[in-house]
Amino acid sequence: MELIVNAVMLRAVDYNENDKILTLLTAENGKLTAGIKGVKKAAAKLKFAAQPFCFAEYVLTKRGDKYTVINATECESFYDLRTDIEKFYAASAAVEAADALTYEGDEFREIFYRLVETLSQISVGDERAQLISFLLNALRQSGYAINAENCAHCGAPLDGADRLRFDLNAGSFTCAECGDGAGASRVTYNVIRKAEGKSFDAAFITPDGEKRALRLIREYVSFKLNTAFRSLSEYVRLI
Numbered sequence: 160m161e162l163i164v165n166a167v168m169l170r171a172v173d174y175n176e177n178d179k180i181l182t183l184l185t186a187e188n189g190k191l192t193a194g195i196k197g198v199k200k201a202a203a204k205l206k207f208a209a210q211p212f213c214f215a216e217y218v219l220t221k222r223g224d225k226y227t228v229i230n231a232t233e234c235e236s237f238y239d240l241r242t243d244i245e246k247f248y249a250a251s252a253a254v255e256a257a258d259a260l261t262y263e264g265d266e267f268r269e270i271f272y273r274l275v276e277t278l279s280q281i282s283v284g285d286e287r288a289q290l291i292s293f294l295l296n297a298l299r300q301s302g303y304a305i306n307a308e309n310c311a312h313c314g315a316p317l318d319g320a321d322r323l324r325f326d327l328n329a330g331s332f333t334c335a336e337c338g339d340g341a342g343a344s345r346v347t348y349n350v351i352r353k354a355e356g357k358s359f360d361a362a363f364i365t366p367d368g369e370k371r372a373l374r375l376i377r378e379y380v381s382f383k384l385n386t387a388f389r390s391l392s393e394y395v396r397l398i
Contacts (some may be wrong), residue, residue, distance in 0.1 A: 160221050160301050162270045164188055165234070167274055168213040169258040173199070179209045181228065182258060183217060186271050190261045193226035193329055193361055205231055209240040212237040218234055235275075239282040242274055249286035251390035253277050253293050259384050260301040269300050287369045287398065291354045294376050299329075305376070307351045313337050318360065323348055325375060343379075349373040370398055 166183035169190075169334040174180045177199040183191045198209045208215055208231040240250045257274050261267045277293040298304055309316050311331035317323060323345065324338035327330070332348055333340065345360075346368030352359040356373070377391045 161219060161229075162188070162215050162219045162226070164191070164219065166191070166217050167254070167257070167271065167278070168209065168211070168215075168396065169254050171209045171211075177203075181209060184257055184261060184267065184271050184274065185217075186268055187231070187266075188262045189266045190258075190368065191219070191226055192263070193217070193228050195228040207231070207233055207236065208370050210236070212240055212254065214275055214278070235279070237278045237282050240278065245394065246281055246286050248394035248397060249290045249389055250278055250281050252388070252394050253281070253290055254266050255388065256294055256380065257384050257388045259388070260297050260303070267300065273297065287366070288354065290394075291350065291369060291372055291376070294373075294380075295351065295354050297382070298376075303330060303379075305351060305379065306334075307348055307355065310334045310337065312394065317348060318358075320345070325379075327379055330379060330383075343375065344368070344371055347375050351375075366398075370395060 164185040164187050166185040168181055169184050170182040172180045178196045179198055181193050181195055185191055195209055197203050198206050214235045216232045217228055220224045220229050240246050255271055273293055273296055277289050280289045309331055310333045312333050313335055317332055322335035323339040324333045324341040325343040326333055326336055326338055326340035346363045346365055348366040349359040349363035349374040353364055373395050377388050381388050
């Protein structure tokens with residue numbers, strides 16, 4: 160049986176001498192795992208299909224419960240992501256998040272389409288804002304939305320508060336007085352609100368604020384999913 164899917168290659172793991180096991184995020188069938196043979200050879204015809212950020216139409220065969228890639232047609236390689244180290248790690252963080260926040264057996268069309276769009280935008284534009292927006296959307300689609308509204312405990316507005324906290328367990332900002340999470344800044348709060356299309360104070364939208372927001376998202380994802388989120392850690396270190 161053949162299955163044709165549009166997919167972004169999320170992860171490739173070496174298998175045997177010349178083969179790899181790919182994790183694919185597809186538009187039609189959610190996340191799939193598929194073997195691909197011979198792609199470690201220098202002249203392999205499908206070598207591109209196992210490269211980072213590859214967006215392609217993959218042709219799979221299924222035997223039992225295992226898929227194998229037998230052909231692929233590249234839609235976009237996002238080559239520019241490989242020529243800029245900051246863009247590379249920003250894109251890697253988006254792909255790593257998509258992998259961590261999806262699972263096999265269900266559809267994640269919104270995350271798939273947003274991932275393709277984000278890789279394209281990072282290739283040509285400001286990767287910080289695009290990455291923050293993608294991460295927040297992927298968290299929301301996966302049931303881990305960050306709440307950047309009023310205080311999650313007392314309901315008081317936070318837009319004028321000097322000191323805030325962020326509750327990692329609840330994924331919510333709170334007043335410094337009634338919350339028990341780690342301290343958070345107004346710049347982080349406003350950057351996240353801007354990325355989610357909510358009202359924000361432009362005076363607090365700064366490069367440092369974007370970096371702080373990415374750190375908070377990294378800690379939140381690491382806490383919720385028990386993952387190190389290495390690509391985002393490296394990107395934050397670079398910027």
